[in-house]
Amino acid sequence: MKLTHIIAIVSSATALSATAQTTPASAADHAAHHPATAAAPLSDGEVRKVDKAQGKLTLRHGPLENLAMPAMTMVFKVADPKMLDSLKEGDKVKFTADKVNGAFTVTAIQPTK
């Protein structure tokens, strides 16, 4: 009888946490409308050009699955111009790119060794 009572408490707590997890459902729904941006994995790239004045970065990158883009060399905007401060031509990087306001934008970048 006691055990049954404990199980009842645990399962109601589980139900509560399940409810809490589904509360930001609108955010998940929004992501579902934009499957291309739902996942933003780190991709491999190499810095080809850094343009601090324009806040742009030319990267040779591997396939970007979240953008359905094959490997290529292209110009990205950067989410924050400060991201360019520590980058130079030839750097190998891991980065995340996303489409922001219609422009391909690097949202995160880190050097690799």
Ligand SMILES: [Cu+2]
């Ligand atoms: Cu590309």
